[in-house]
Every structure is written in structure tokens, then in C-alpha cells.
Amino acid sequence: MQVICPRKDLYEAVQTVGRAVSGRSTLPILSHILAVPQGDGLKLTATDLEMWMEVHLPARLDLGIGDDEDTAGFTAPARVFTEILGALPEADVTLDRPSGGNQMQVRAGRSDYKILGLPAEEFPGVPDVVAGASFVISGELLRDVIRHVLFAVATDESRPILTGVMLSFKGTTLRAVATDTHRLAVRTVELPGGEGEAIAIVPARAMNELLRLADDEGTVTVSLAQGQARFEIKKGKPDAATPGAVITMVTRLIEGQYPNYERVIPAGHDRKLTLETGEFAKAVKRAAIVARDNANRVVLSTEGAQLVLTAESGAVGSVRDEIEVAREGDDIQIAFNAKYMNDVLNIVETEGVVLELTEPLRPGILRPIGDNAQDYLCVLMPMQVI
Template sequence: MWVTCSQETLVKGVQLASRAISTRTTMPILGYILLETVKDGMRLTATDLEFAVQVDIDAEVKRGGQVTLPARILAEIVGNLPAAAVEVKSEEGANQVEITCAASTFEILGLPAGDFPALPKADGAEIGAMDADLLRKMVGQTLFAVSADETRPFLTGVYVTLEGAEVRCVATDGGRLALRKTALPTPTKQKTGVIVPAKTMQELMRALAGVTGDVQLAMADNQLLFAAPGLRIYSRLISGQFPNYQQVIPQEFK
């Protein structure tokens, strides 16, 4: 692997991917970021097996490949580099990576890229699309009502439903309820209702700040994928039946 990119671009990519790094795990690989070459750039992926972030950044690819590097060390190094071109280089099949920027050179030992957990494929499973800023606002207007009671896991996330030309975000802790709904630009072909963990929604809000355009929603096994240009967020879903919240909403007012 041999790529060159700007320090600013690399820092942003590492910071975004690091949001999914596990701080408490018995699997060392979950503390690492997978770097791999893609067409016209480099892809950074991190996961804690419940939540994953995948970021594509612009880079000049001189030789393809993939490596995993410890997230904390990588963030510290690239965050302190000068604003200049950064070269990331490793020999084929090697876990040793050399990072060079201006007069600075660092060597980092990674883990085998083949040990990194594979993310589910969501090809052909798209369920809808909506504006990134609107989705961010909807999450922010409902997330506050999520329950912190782990004995009722089905209340610890935001209930997202897509049906026809409408999408809804609902959250409740049993004492309060927040509901936000809006029209979809294109009606969905299938009715979907899933409970997305609060952590995912919090990170989604942060990641979508400044993102323009549409976010595609797709199912992948028991996970929901949020995909924007250059950014993908995967989340496992919470099992269980969300309460029939519509029963407690007044149908008319006097």
C-alpha cells in the first residue's frame, strides 16, 4: 500500500472513523482502524461490532493494499503533523506502516488486515432516502426522549419507520414522547420499522454536521445503513416491539 493525501483530509477521516472505536473490548482489533485503497482514494473503517463508521477520503493511490493501525496512536500522529502532504506506505503483506510528512517520519506496527471484522453488504436493500440536514434535525428533536433504562431495551433507541411517502422518528421513556415526521421525496416500496440505538443516533448527528445531499437508508442483515457521499454508518438494531405510541396521542383537541 502506498498513498498520498493532505494532512487535513486524513485528520478528518481518522476523527470520524474513531467515533466507532471500542474503548472496552477483549478483541484488540476493535481498537484499530482499517485503511484500504479504493478508486480515487482511501477508505477508513472502524467498528465495535454494534456500530461502524466507514469514511472515504481523497488520496493519490500509488500502490493498492490495506493495513490496520491502532486508532489512538494514528490520531495522535496525524493530528500533530504539519499542514502538508502525508504519505502512508507499507510493503505488500506487511503490518509495518511508514507515515511521512515534511521532515517527520513515523513507523507504526499494525495487525493483519484479514483479522478486521467484515461489514455487512447492503447491495439492493435500499429502503429510502432523505436530506441529510433534515434527518439530523429529526434525530435531534426526538433523541432527548430516549430511555436510559436497560431493563427495557426497546425504549433505549429511536423508532424509525418508513411507510409510503412518510418517515417518522419516535422516542419515549415511558413518561414523555417525542414524534417527528416528514415526507419522503420518493415513496418507499416497503414498510419498515426499526429501533436504532441512541448511541448510533448521537454519532449520526455529529457525522452529518455539514453534510449536504441525501442520505440513503438500507437494510443489511440485522443492521441499518446510513449512506451519504463518502460516509457510511452501520448500526445493529434493537430487538423487541416498540410500544403502540399512537394510542396515547390525542386525535383531537378541545
């Protein structure tokens, strides 16, 4: 059986699944991509046994005399396959499996490759995900949810449970949570039509892939199960005349009990600072130039209608900056990490933000101002004012 599809589409699909290929495994088959003719297209699969990536690509299938419609497919080394497709001329590519052996034939224009592969039967199957909860979300909204929390994921492997994003779905509510113990980000959205309930801790790597792959005009079907999650990503508009590639990602989840993050969120506040997002972000960045040599410590002090930002460093010097603030409650002096403030200010899209505070050594909450202000918050742990 021959599989024929445009070089550009095939190249992009191979690059996509190739991100799941294992680079250090002792199992040779994990360095390969599995290609299986299926229905009206070609299914490409790669895995490192932590993540499985599949792309179903529209393609033309040509049956030769004696060919079987159901084939086990063929494998090819991911690196070689990708390099070949990147070097071929812009034309239709024909994939075939010569009789005998484990070869994949790749033809385009006057180029004809025969790539040595491994038996397709050795390739690990994609796990079945029996969902405890499932829902459909637009690609645009999913990307927004991920962006608002991913920056707060821990990079320190000493507490693996914090190196992922907790997804909680119940009723019609999806909540995404991430924390590295220095800051906590929570994003909540309503999704009518979902089923079941589940809590899943999705590795940051998988969330980064979703951020890259989700299409603003497409949809993502999410299935959360015990130990695994499945994401089916459909590109393009649902009513498009020509369907695009369908990408399926299955990932193992991080095991363990996620910390009780709700007890970290202050129940109330007695000081509230309302700030223009852009001006606040610029002022923090200016102060960070000095603060980076002093643990990124920036001190915020209210003086009437002004918010004063100061930072000091024995190696650089000092800085004092002022911006306008609308303040409720008494004056306060509190220090935060400049990088952590910038991380959240860089993803807030509203013109204004509020900083809710209690005491100098108690956490503060940064929220956007707008109709959906209660759907997002970031808790920032304070630093000692020196």
C-alpha cells in the same frame, strides 16, 4: 502502493471512524483502524461489532514497480494513528506498507513513522445490509428529524427497546418516534422516491452520530433491514466540482417490539392554550429554579387571559410567574415536569406553540404552530398537583 492525501482531511477521517473503535474489547483488532487503498481514494474502517464506520477519502494512489493495484490494506492502533496525525505538520501525508510484517509507514515533511499493526485479514468485514426499505433524505432534514425526537429517548437500560429511536418508513412517509414513558415525541416527513417498508429501532448512539455527521448541504441514503441499518452520508452539494468524503455507518438495531405509542396520544382535547414559544420557555426556566428541588414539578393554571406558573420547594421557597395565553375551553390546573417542557420548547422553531389538554391527570400535547404543525407533536405526562 503509496497513498497520499492532505493531513487535515486524513486526520478528520480518522477521527470520524475512530468513534466506532472499541475501548473495552478483548479482541485486539477492534482497537485498530483498517486502511485500504481503493479506486481513487482511501477507505478507512473501524468497528466495535455494534457499529461500523467507514470513510472513503479522495486521495492519490502511487503504484511502485511490482506493486499490485488490489491490496488488502493495513491496520494501525486507532489512538496512536490519531495522535500522530494530530501532531504532524500541515502537509500531504504519505501512507505506505513496508515490505514484510504488519507495519504502516506514515510520512509528512521530515517526520517518518513506522507503526506496528495487526494483519488486515483479521479485521471484521462490514455486514451486507439487504434493505427492506430505502430512501434518500437531505442531511438538513435528517438532522431536523433527529433533533425533534432524540431528547425523548430513555436513558434507563431496564427497557432497552426504549433506548433507541423508532424509524418507520412506508410508501412515502418516514416517521421517527422516541419515548421514555414520561414523554413521547413524534416527527413525520414525506419523502417521495423511497422504496419498500420497514420498522427499525436505531440505538441513540447511532442517531447521535448521524446528528453530528450529516451535512446540511449533503444527502443521506438510508437502508433499513432486519437487524441492521445502513446510512451513507455524502458531504457537500451533490453538484460540487470536487467530491467530498463519503461516510458509511452500519449499526445493529435494537431487537424487540416497540410499544404501541399511538394509544398514548390523546384522540382529542377540550382545552387549548396558545402561547408565544420564547416567553413560555423563559417562564418555565424561571420556575424550574425552584422546581428542581421538588421533582421539577411546575403547575400551570389558567386565569382568564393569563397562564400562571407556580412551583414550590421546602428548601428554596416558591415562585409565581404569569404570561399571556389565548385560551379555548374552561380553566384548568395541571402540573408538568419543567425539564420535559423545556426539552421540547428548546427545539421548537416556530414563534408559537399550542398546548392541548383534557383533564389534570391526562396527557397533554405540545405542538408548534405553523404550516407543518401536524408533522410534529410531543405528548407530556402530567404530574400530581400538590
